Amino acid sequence: MDGKKEQFYMPPPKLDKWESIRLFLYNSETGQVLGRTGSSWAKILLFYVIFYIVLACFFGGMLAVFYQTLDTTQPKWQLERSLIGNNPGLGFRPMPPASNVESTLIWYKAKDEGNYRHWARALDNFLQAYNKTGIGAANQENRVHCDYGKPAPPGKVCDVMIGEWNPCTKSNFYNYQNSAPCIFLKLNKIFGWIPAYYNDTSKLPQDMPNDLKNHIASMKQQNRDTVWVSCEGENPADVENIGPIQYIPRRGFPGFYFPFQNTPGYLSPLVAVFFEKPKFGVLINIECKAWAHNIIHDRVERRGSVHFELMLD
Numbered sequence: 001m002d003g004k005k006e007q008f009y010m011p012p013p014k015l016d017k018w019e020s021i022r023l024f025l026y027n028s029e030t031g032q033v034l035g036r037t038g039s040s041w042a043k044i045l046l047f048y049v050i051f052y053i054v055l056a057c058f059f060g061g062m063l064a065v066f067y068q069t070l071d072t073t074q075p076k077w078q079l080e081r082s083l084i085g086n087n088p089g090l091g092f093r094p095m096p097p098a099s100n101v102e103s104t105l106i107w108y109k110a111k112d113e114g115n116y117r118h119w120a121r122a123l124d125n126f127l128q129a130y131n132k133t134g135i136g137a138a139n140q141e142n143r144v145h146c147d148y149g150k151p152a153p154p155g156k157v158c159d160v161m162i163g164e165w166n167p168c169t170k171s172n173f174y175n176y177q178n179s180a181p182c183i184f185l186k187l188n189k190i191f192g193w194i195p196a197y198y199n200d201t202s203k204l205p206q207d208m209p210n211d212l213k214n215h216i217a218s219m220k221q222q223n224r225d226t227v228w229v230s231c232e233g234e235n236p237a238d239v240e241n242i243g244p245i246q247y248i249p250r251r252g253f254p255g256f257y258f259p260f261q262n263t264p265g266y267l268s269p270l271v272a273v274f275f276e277k278p279k280f281g282v283l284i285n286i287e288c289k290a291w292a293h294n295i296i297h298d299r300v301e302r303r304g305s306v307h308f309e310l311m312l313d
């Protein structure tokens with residue numbers, strides 16, 4: 001009786017692979033696209049549109065709240081509350097090539113023009129910010145000539161006249177070709193930091209080099225409001241090899257450059273350390289320190305002092 005009904009098994013029509021993919025992409029019979037009907041796609045789309053709008057609003061709201069807490073002219077966390085702290089580091093230029101970040105060796109052959117020009121170029125780049133034309137010219141109108149007892153008026157900053165620092169000038173290749181190079185020192189900027197000067201000769205620290213003590217004593221009282229600088233050979237042999245040193249334009253960072261308050265055009269003060277006659281062919285370890293009551297020297301953390309080596313061939 002039921003034999004007739006079950007006599008044939010009809011296999012589904014065999015679609016070839018491409019045909020079934022085509023049907024999945026768009027099935028004209030059912031109107032399905034990618035296996036779904038148009039209205040169910042519309043619902044999914046609507047869901048995501050609303051979802052992302054809500055997400056964007058939430059993000060924007062949080063960003064707005066965050067920006068409320070910011071001030072673009074000064075850091076939120078300052079001095080001892082900040083990560084960089086209130087103990088400025090000392091840096092030197094030119095730096096050895098960036099390919100060797102660990103290196104602090106300034107080594108060149110004074111007879112080899114390409115060799116010393118490399119270091120002079122590095123200094124050119126660093127000093128561009130101080131140039132009256134080109135990159136350094138931005139906000140130049142803010143820079144005025146300062147002196148002790150004649151600080152910059154509010155809203156202005158003190159100029160750094162590197163062009164007058166003979167022999168440490170660009171046109172003289174910073175004297176590298178004469179085997180008597182200039183190395184520039186810079187105190188790292190810390191917003192709002194005011195140095196506590198060693199301006200009282202009866203309150204100089206024990207470990208301050210004697211020649212610096214004498215130098216401070218020889219200065220007029222007014223000119224003592226300075227963050228002093230000393231450079232020395234690290235070991236007895238280095239002390240012998242380092243030779244005489246000049247500090248140009250003066251032996252420290254004058255007080256009228258402080259505090260740094262992010263005034264447009266601000267230039268960090270520099271000291272050019274001019275090594276007049278370093279010994280040839282030996283490596284000389286040099287340590288420079290900045291001196292103020294509120295600068296602590298810490299060799300390991302590289303605070304308040306800087307170490308480098310000099311070698312002339």
Ligand SMILES: *[C@@H]1O[C@H](CO)[C@@H](O)[C@H](O)[C@H]1NC(C)=O
Nearest residue numbers: 127131132133134135163170
């Ligand atoms: C200042 O910059 C100009 C070009 O930007 C350059 O020609 C000139 O040598 C620079 N002067 C100094 C002193 O660096």
Ligand SMILES: *[C@@H]1O[C@H](CO)[C@@H](O)[C@H](O)[C@H]1NC(C)=O
Nearest residue numbers: 195196197199200221222225
């Ligand atoms: C010495 O420096 C301090 C600031 O560090 C200043 O308050 C004081 O007036 C200076 N003393 C003299 C005599 O200039």
